[in-house]
Amino acid sequence: MIRVVLPYHLRTLARVEGEVQLDVTSPVTVRAILDALEARHPTLCGTIRDHGTLKRRPFVRFFVCKEDVSLEPPEYQLPDAVLSGAEPFLIVGAMAGG
Amino acid sequence: MGKVRVLVGTKKGAFILTADGKRQNWEVSGPHFAGWEMYHLKGSPVDPNRIYASQTSGWFGQVIQRSDDGGKTWGTPDGAPVPAPGEMPQGESNKFVYDGAVGTHKWYDGTQHPWEFKRIWHLEPSLTDPDIVYAGAEDAALFKTTNGGKSWQELSGLRSAKEHLWQPGAGGMGLHTILLDPTNPNRIFIAISAAGAFRTDDDGKTWRAINRGLKSLYELPDPDAEVGHCVHRIAMHPSRPNVLFMQKHWDVMRSDNAGELWTDVSGNLPSDFGFPIDVHAHEPETIYVVPIKSDSEHFPPEGKLRVYRSRTGGNEWEALTRGLPQANCYVNVLRDAMAVDSLESCGVYFGTTGGQVYCSADSGDSWNPIVRDLPAVYSVEVQTLP
Numbered sequence: 001m002i003r004v005v006l007p008y009h010l011r012t013l014a015r016v017e018g019e020v021q022l023d024v025t026s027p028v029t030v031r032a033i034l035d036a037l038e039a040r041h042p043t044l045c046g047t048i049r050d051h052g053t054l055k056r057r058p059f060v061r062f063f064v065c066k067e068d069v070s071l072e073p074p075e076y077q078l079p080d081a082v083l084s085g086a087e088p089f090l091i092v093g094a095m096a097g098g
Numbered sequence: 099m100g101k102v103r104v105l106v107g108t109k110k111g112a113f114i115l116t117a118d119g120k121r122q123n124w125e126v127s128g129p130h131f132a133g134w135e136m137y138h139l140k141g142s143p144v145d146p147n148r149i150y151a152s153q154t155s156g157w158f159g160q161v162i163q164r165s166d167d168g169g170k171t172w173g174t175p176d177g178a179p180v181p182a183p184g185e186m187p188q189g190e191s192n193k194f195v196y197d198g199a200v201g202t203h204k205w206y207d208g209t210q211h212p213w214e215f216k217r218i219w220h221l222e223p224s225l226t227d228p229d230i231v232y233a234g235a236e237d238a239a240l241f242k243t244t245n246g247g248k249s250w251q252e253l254s255g256l257r258s259a260k261e262h263l264w265q266p267g268a269g270g271m272g273l274h275t276i277l278l279d280p281t282n283p284n285r286i287f288i289a290i291s292a293a294g295a296f297r298t299d300d301d302g303k304t305w306r307a308i309n310r311g312l313k314s315l316y317e318l319p320d321p322d323a324e325v326g327h328c329v330h331r332i333a334m335h336p337s338r339p340n341v342l343f344m345q346k347h348w349d350v351m352r353s354d355n356a357g358e359l360w361t362d363v364s365g366n367l368p369s370d371f372g373f374p375i376d377v378h379a380h381e382p383e384t385i386y387v388v389p390i391k392s393d394s395e396h397f398p399p400e401g402k403l404r405v406y407r408s409r410t411g412g413n414e415w416e417a418l419t420r421g422l423p424q425a426n427c428y429v430n431v432l433r434d435a436m437a438v439d440s441l442e443s444c445g446v447y448f449g450t451t452g453g454q455v456y457c458s459a460d461s462g463d464s465w466n467p468i469v470r471d472l473p474a475v476y477s478v479e480v481q482t483l484p
Contacts, residue, residue: 009133009158013174023200042189047158051193061155093157 108297175247234273308357363412374436421465
């Protein structure tokens with residue numbers, strides 16, 4: 001079971017509280033998690049990655065195990081701690097402001 | 099007596115203000131979509147409980163919301179079911195994809211730049227079908243839904259009207275005005291910053307620029323250029339769809355022939371710069387503007403917030419000040435932030451970047467703030483209800 005933490009605005013948009021738990025088939029990549037997330041919550045389509053190109057939106061970041069994996073390719077395979085559910089996959093709105 | 103429902107889009111959420119026909123005691127609902135930029139909300143003229151909203155975020159992009167109960171509850175229009183394994187999700191109510199080859203427009207440095215979708219500035223529901231809505235986008239394009247917002251298609255003929263010469267101003271290249279002709283379903287007027295005004299007579303298939311008579315002495319190398327004028331807003335009275343009123347970057351203009359030719363009606367305004375313009379619900383020659391000092395100083399002249407009314411279709415203007423701050427006021431009123439109701443005594447409304455929404459229940463003679471401390475107001479629409 002993969003644990004996904006959404007930023008506040010996407011939790012309200014998808015009408016979820018707390019974490020989202022997803023069954024993701026192996027290999028568990030960034031793309032596979034986002035595919036599963038959008039399949040569960042279609043209203044999130046286009047908000048994390050663009051329609052069509054599926055490129056990550058510029059001000060969205062992905063964190064796992066205290067590492068920023070935003071710049072990794074979509075095929076990046078996530079570490080065992082995420083696969084086991086020990087650590088969540090965090091989707092984060094980039095910092096803005098002064 | 100009737101009642102009114104005012105739909106307010108702000109920088110940090112949407113608010114719904116309701117009152118009976120006296121328009122003295124208001125109920126405030128919101129913030130809806132707290133923290134999101136709400137560029138515009140507008141109800142269907144056919145089904146007033148059907149309201150569409152443009153919700154945007156620099157982080158998470160564009161979302162379209164729809165209410166079918168007058169703004170009590172909201173949802174994304176696709177209402178997409180969870181897809182079966184192997185199927186792609188169907189969340190497409192926020193999918194705005196330019197039609198065909200993307201094309202280019204003029205960029206700030208004079209080079210050609212590809213179209214990039216940023217957000218929906220304005221939603222205009224059909225006059226006859228609650229499932230049909232037109233959406234004005236930045237970068238400028240017109241989209242249409244025929245299924246209540248579940249999916250959108252670009253009316254790409256618009257961008258054939260010399261798109262390569264369109265160039266964004268400092269505020270972005272947004273399609274901000276959509277006027278539907280109530281007597282001719284094939285005719286639509288739109289306006290774009292900073293490309294100008296355009297008209298279709300075949301339901302959006304082909305378009306042409308309607309900017310003759312506009313002069314942009316300080317903004318364009320050719321002041322009489324066919325496209326490139328920074329039109330801020332156009333308004334029309336439904337009983338006379340060939341008569342259009344325009345607030346341009348500078349100049350208040352009118353056309354008596356559906357945009358074929360424009361004439362300057364700025365007359366005795368203290369400044370002819372501004373953003374909104376609107377028409378009285380029952381008097382087609384009574385129009386309203388809010389003069390702003392200049393393009394460099396986006397606040398009212400002399401720090402006095404004054405709505406100006408012309409009862410002669412322009413040229414002769416009177417200041418409306420009763421109830422409005424007449425000292426130390428340095429707010430702006432944005433292009434989509436003025437509206438009128440159609441009660442017997444016409445109500446006029448506008449919102450400011452300081453978060454006030456003002457109402458006049460007597461055609462502008464006197465004003466009262468409905469709310470004073472909202473986030474910066476982007477848009478104001480009003481629904482007149484039985």
